[in-house]
Amino acid sequence: MYYYYQHIQTPLGRMTAVVNDETLLSLSFTDSKDYQTAWDKLQKQATLIQISSHPIINQIALELEAYFHGTCQQFKTPVNYVIGTPFQQDVWRALKALSYGDQVTYGTIAEAIGLNPLSIIVPCHRVLRKDGRLGGFNSGLHRKKYLLTLEGGRWNE
Known part of the structure; x- marks a missing residue:
């Protein structure tokens, strides 16, 4: 079995998209705490092949670009x-x-969800602590603030 991956540059840093022939399997910031853990789990399931183009990666890259421009x-x-x-x-x-x-x-x-292999797409950045303050975010609170601000979110300082 093969999974394919490509790096995508975003305003918040480099991400790696991993796909099979039909779906997106992982989208992670390369400097997130669980990046290597997710990568290792994917490697146990399939051979990972870096590619220059894939329809699903092209789709998510366009959606991410639109998201960061406020149109997706x-x-x-x-x-x-x-x-x-x-x-x-x-x-x-x-x-x-x-x-x-x-x-x-x-x-x-x-209380905590642990590993999230699909950053931004699975929007754990939208989860706040009970008191309305920002809680942990595997990819860094600076990214959480940026994403919430982009989406018009509010939180307690």
């Missing part, structure tokens, strides 16, 4: 959760259902 509020790229526990996958599905600009508390979804 819903990602349409098909995703598949191939890593993570069943609980984590349930949490990611719940987070993916959040509308653009919506925010919830960790207690609403879960």
Whole structure:
């Protein structure tokens, strides 16, 4: 089995998109805490091949560009959760259902979700602590603030 990957440059840093023939499997900032963990899990499932072009990666790259320009509020790229526990996958599905600009508390979804292999697409940046303050974000609070600001979000300082 083969998975294909390509690096995508965003205003918040370099990301790696991993796909199979049909869906996006992973989208992670290359400097996030769980990047290597996700990469290792994907490598155990398939041979990872770097490519210069792929229809699904092209689609997510265009959607990300539109998102960062404020013109994409819903990602349409098909995703598949191939890593993570069943609980984590349930949490990611719940987070993916959040509308653009919506925010919830960790207690609403879960106290912590652990690894998120689809940054931005599965919008864990929209999750706040119970007191409305910013909580942990695997890819860094500076990115969480940027994404929430882009979406018109508010939080307690």
